[in-house]
Amino acid sequence: MARIPHRYAHVVTALLLSGLMSCMVSGISTLRSIGFADILLAKWMTNWAWSWSVAFPAVLVVLPVVRAIVARVVAPPPPRPGP
Secondary structure: OOOOOHHHHHHHHHHHHHHHHHHHHHHHHHHHHHOOOOOHHHHHHHHHHHHHHHHHHHHHHHHHHHHHHHHHHOOOOOOOOOO
16 A cells, blocks of 8 residues: 655644644534434534534644744653663
8 A cells, every 4th residue: 555755744733633633623513512313423523524624724724833832842762872
């Protein structure tokens, strides 16, 4: 199987992170708003598509900012002992 080049790792990360998070959040939100109705799955998938279309570009923009903040508040790892 062919693999995606490393230079696209940040895009793949954003795609997977936004997809999974928007799926969970839209599922919970849809369930809370309409309950266990016959149309739950159809509504959830529609809501997920809209959510993901917003979440993916948002993660592409926000993730570098979050990484910079984390780098400032988290101590660097201790140096590894040499051989």
